[in-house]
Amino acid sequence: MSKSALPRRGLLVGAAATVIGWNTAGRSWAVAAGQGAPTDGPATADAVAALPRLDGSLVTDPATLTRFTGDFGHLVTAAPRAVLRPGSVRDITEVVGFAHRHRIPVAMNGQSGGGDPAELESHSSYGQATAPGGIAVDARGLDRILSLTPGRAVVEAGVTWAQLTDAALAQGWMPPCLTDYLHLSVGGTLSVGGIGSAVQRHGLQVDTVESVDVVTGTGRLLTASATTNRQLFEAVLAGGGQAGIIVRATLRLVPARRRALVFSLFYDDLAAYLGDQERLMAERRFDLQAGEAVLDAAAGTWRYKIETVAHYDGATPPDRDALLRGLRCLPGETTVVDQSARDYAFRVDGFAGYLKAAGLWTQPKAWLSVFLPASTAAAFVREATASLTPADLGAGLLLLYPYRTAALTRPMAVMPDAPVGWHFDLLSFPAPGADTAAMLRRNRRLYDRAVALGGKRYLIGAVPGMTPTDWRRHYGSRWAAAVAAKRRYDPAGILTPGQGIHT
Numbered sequence: 001m002s003k004s005a006l007p008r009r010g011l012l013v014g015a016a017a018t019v020i021g022w023n024t025a026g027r028s029w030a031v032a033a034g035q036g037a038p039t040d041g042p043a044t045a046d047a048v049a050a051l052p053r054l055d056g057s058l059v060t061d062p063a064t065l066t067r068f069t070g071d072f073g074h075l076v077t078a079a080p081r082a083v084l085r086p087g088s089v090r091d092i093t094e095v096v097g098f099a100h101r102h103r104i105p106v107a108m109n110g111q112s113g114g115g116d117p118a119e120l121e122s123h124s125s126y127g128q129a130t131a132p133g134g135i136a137v138d139a140r141g142l143d144r145i146l147s148l149t150p151g152r153a154v155v156e157a158g159v160t161w162a163q164l165t166d167a168a169l170a171q172g173w174m175p176p177c178l179t180d181y182l183h184l185s186v187g188g189t190l191s192v193g194g195i196g197s198a199v200q201r202h203g204l205q206v207d208t209v210e211s212v213d214v215v216t217g218t219g220r221l222l223t224a225s226a227t228t229n230r231q232l233f234e235a236v237l238a239g240g241g242q243a244g245i246i247v248r249a250t251l252r253l254v255p256a257r258r259r260a261l262v263f264s265l266f267y268d269d270l271a272a273y274l275g276d277q278e279r280l281m282a283e284r285r286f287d288l289q290a291g292e293a294v295l296d297a298a299a300g301t302w303r304y305k306i307e308t309v310a311h312y313d314g315a316t317p318p319d320r321d322a323l324l325r326g327l328r329c330l331p332g333e334t335t336v337v338d339q340s341a342r343d344y345a346f347r348v349d350g351f352a353g354y355l356k357a358a359g360l361w362t363q364p365k366a367w368l369s370v371f372l373p374a375s376t377a378a379a380f381v382r383e384a385t386a387s388l389t390p391a392d393l394g395a396g397l398l399l400l401y402p403y404r405t406a407a408l409t410r411p412m413a414v415m416p417d418a419p420v421g422w423h424f425d426l427l428s429f430p431a432p433g434a435d436t437a438a439m440l441r442r443n444r445r446l447y448d449r450a451v452a453l454g455g456k457r458y459l460i461g462a463v464p465g466m467t468p469t470d471w472r473r474h475y476g477s478r479w480a481a482a483v484a485a486k487r488r489y490d491p492a493g494i495l496t497p498g499q500g501i502h503t
Contacts, residue, residue: 020048020050020051021048021049021050021051022048022049022051022098022102022104023047023048024047024048024049024102025047026047027102028081029060029081029082030047030048049098049101049102051095051098052094052095052097052098053094054084054086054087054091054094054095055086055087055088055090055091056084056085056086056087056088056091056141057084057085057087058082058083058084058085058095058135059082059083059085060081060082060083064083065079065080065081065082065083066079067083068080068083068109068122068130068131068136068138069130070122070127070130071122071123071124071125071126071127071128071129071130072122072123072124072125072365073124073125073126073127073364073365073366073367073462074362074363074364074365075125075126075127075364075365075366075436075440075462076126076127076130076498077127077130078127078130078131078132078133078498079132079133080107080130080131080132080133080134080135080136081104081133081134081135082134082135082136083135083136083137083138084135084136084137084138084141085138085140085141086137086138086141086142087141089142089156089213089215089221089247089248091141092137092215092245092247093215093219093220093221094219095135095137095219096215096216096217096218096219096245096494097218097219097220098219099134099135099219099494100217100218100219100492100494103492103494104133104134104135104494105131105132105133105134105135105494105495105497106131106134106135106136106137106217106245106494106495106496107129107130107131107134107135107136107137107241107495107496107497107498108129108137108139108157108187108188108191108241108245108246108496109122109129109130109131109136109137109138109139110122110123110129110139110158110184110185110187110188122188123181123184123188123460124460124498125365125366125367125460125461125462126366126461126462126463126464127498128192128240128241128459128460128496128498128499128500129188129241129496129498130497130498131496131497131498132497132498134494134497137245138158139157139158139185139187139188140158141158142156142157142158142159142187142247142248143156143158143159143160143163144156144159145159145163145164145167146248148167148168148171148173148253150171150173150253151173151252151253151254152210152250152251152252152253153167153168153173153175153250153251153253154248154249154250154251155186155248155249155251156186156187156247156248157185157186157187157188157190157245157246157247157248157249158185158186158187159185159186160182160183160184160185160186161175161178161179161182161183161184161186161189162182162183162346164186164251165178165182165342165345165346166342168253168256169256169341169342172255172256173253173254173255173256174253174254174255174256174257174341174345175205175208175251175252175253175254176198176201176202176208176252176253176254177194177195177196177198177199177202177203177204177205177207177208178196178197178198178205178345179194179195179196179205180196180197180290180347180348181348181352182345182346182348182349183349186249186251187245187246187247187249189205190205190206190209190212190236190237190238190246190249191236191238191239191240191241191246191496192238192240192458192459192460193205193206193237193238193410193413193458193459194206195423195458196290197288197289197290197307197309197401198287198288199401199403199407199408199423200281200284200289200402200403200404200407201284201287201407202407203403203407203408203409204238204408204410204413206237206238206410206413207407207408207409207410208251208252209237209249209250209251209252210225210250210251210252211223211224211225211228211233211249211250212224212225212233212236212237212246212248212249212250213246213247213248213249214232214236214243214244214245214246214247215244215245215247216232216243216244216489216490217243217244217489217490217491217492217493217494217495218489218490218491218492221247222244224236231481231484231485231488232244232485232489234410234411234412234481234485235412235481235482235485235486235489237410237412237413238410238412238413238459239412239482239485240412240459240496240499240501241495241496241499242482242485242486242490242495242496242499242501242503243485243486243488243489243490243495244489244490244495245495256341257287257311257312257313257341258312258313258340258341259311259312259313259317259338259339259340259341260309260310260311260338260339260340260341260343260344261309261310261311261312261317261318261320261336261337261338262307262308262309262336262337262338262339262344263286263306263307263308263309263310263320263323263324263334263335263336264305264306264307264334264335264336264337265305265306265307265308265324265327265329265330265333265334266303266304266305266329266330266333266334267303267304267305267306267328267329267330268301268303268304268330269328270302270304270378270381270382271378272328272329273291273304273306274374274377274378274402274422275328276306276327276328276329277289277291277306277401277402278374278402278420279326279327280306280308280327281402281403281404281420285308285310285323286308286309286310286323287309287310287311288308288309288311289306289307289308289309289401289402290306290307290308290399290401291304291305291306291307291399291400291401292304292305292307292397292398292399292400292401293381293385293398293400294397294398295385295388295390295393295398297390302385304400306329306401308323309344310323311341317338320336354395355395355429358395359432360394360395360429360430360431361429363394363429363430363431363432363434364430364434364436365394365396365428365429365430366428366436366439366440366442366443366462367425367426367427367428367460367461367462368424368425368426368442368443368446368447368461368462368463369423369424369425369426369457369458369460369461370423370424370446370447370450370455370456370457370458370461371415371416371421371422371423371424371455371456371457371458372416372421372422372424372450372453372454372455373416373417373418373420373421373422373453373454373455374402374418374419374420374421374422375418375454376453376454376455377402377422377424379453380424380449380450380453380455381400381422381424383449384424384446384449385398387442388426391430391431391434392426392428392430392439392442393426393428393429394428394429394430394431394434395429395431396426396427396428396429396430397427398424398425398426398427399423399424399425399427400422400423400424400425401422401423402420402421402422402423403420403421403422403423404419404420404421405418405419405420405421406419411478411481412475412478412482414456414474414475414476414478415456416454416455416456417454418454423458424450425458426443426446440462440464441464443461443462443463443464444463444464444465447461447463451473451474456474457474459499466500466501466502467502468502471501471502471503482501482503483503486503487503
């Protein structure tokens with residue numbers, strides 16, 4: 001379509017005007033003559049690049065832009081100029097291709113809210129999914145489960161893990177890896193990795209992906225797998241949205257078990273806790289394995305909890321004594337709960353409900369998530385917990401559990417150079433009025449210490465001041481591959497600028 005052949009029907013709907021294209025001179029949206037102007041006002045045809053026709057809509061109303069300005073962390077605000085509500089995958093290819101030609105930033109936004117449309121928000125914590133001055137893509141426009149067959153699911157990127165879990169369970173299947181909170185989009189977690197208590201056996205969620213359909217930064221729609229477009233496949237899984245936008249994924253499923261025997265084991269000695277965690281992982285006693293460090297605010301001391309799950313079918317649960325034999329947990333404090341596998345999978349919903357009722361869900365929160373080699377995990381945990389206060393945690397928690405690095409196979413999910421890693425995940429929910437600037441300084445200090453001890457970061461965390469040197473150190477030997485993929489698939493550098501990855 002020529003620049004002068006501007007479409008007349010609404011392609012991008014603003015609060016008071018129909019936006020018909022992009023003003024290439026003023027670098028702003030252009031509106032039809034005679035209408036109120038949300039940006040620079042009417043533009044002559046020869047200065048306007050017409051937008052493609054869409055199945056969905058591209059909107060600029062203030063309420064929508066405000067919703068896509070922040071994220072779950074409530075630490076960073078970066079307003080887009082427009083939000084794409086796609087009616088099809090083709091809409092994303094058209095808009096990204098348009099954005100590529102005119103150097104407009106674009107980012108996919110998972111927009112999760114626990115199933116409540118009034119609470120939709122991105123679950124990045126430091127602006128990672130924002131599109132400052134650009135176009136935010138609302139993933140809710142791609143929310144269909146396309147097929148569910150034995151051992152396999154094909155879903156659009158905006159499907160949540162909660163949706164997929166319930167659909168799969170209805171047919172006797174289950175995603176092998178689930179995040180603790182399930183109301184997150186498939187595309188969003190695959191873009192960063194997706195970690196949960198099955199990591200010891202199955203790796204990250206990206207390790208269960210068979211193929212993805214991706215819109216590259218030039219607007220091309222490509223299917224990528226381990227055998228087709230492998231460079232793109234490896235670049236987008238845990239790649240932070242730098243090489244393409246995942247729009248569809250084919251995921252592996254495993255047979256579902258009906259029941260979950262859940263053990264909580266308590267420790268007051270860090271060495272015993274670390275040792276038993278690694279022993280349980282090596283012996284593969286349990287199907288799921290997690291843990292946390294728990295601060296006793298009154299005493300000012302830390303305790304440690306292993307949480308493990310043995311799934312089973314039928315009327316007879318596994319032998320509890322055999323599962324716990326030889327462990328050094330505190331006697332008399334072990335708790336065991338027998339519940340449905342679905343109840344365990346959705347266990348965080350109750351906690352989220354409490355946080356929302358208490359007004360803490362929407363407070364600013366500086367999360368920090370790092371991976372440590374087993375050889376330095378104890379030193380890091382002792383240093384970190386010595387400096388953390390009840391105010392740092394608020395109503396949140398500090399997850400701490402091991403995994404086998406060999407189970408993590410996707411190159412962009414960079415991990416410590418060690419056979420065993422430890423996940424240190426500070427998920428704070430501070431009280432209103434907390435000093436977020438101080439918490440960000442704390443995160444930077446802890447991140448720098450983790451790096452000095454051989455650690456890596458998980459991209460969801462809030463780490464301020466990341467420099468090009470920091471990113472090169474983070475990716476290490478995989479830096480060249482990350483740069484090559486960015487230059488090949490997003491040569492204009494428009495995709496997911498909120499990650500702050502300097503290539």
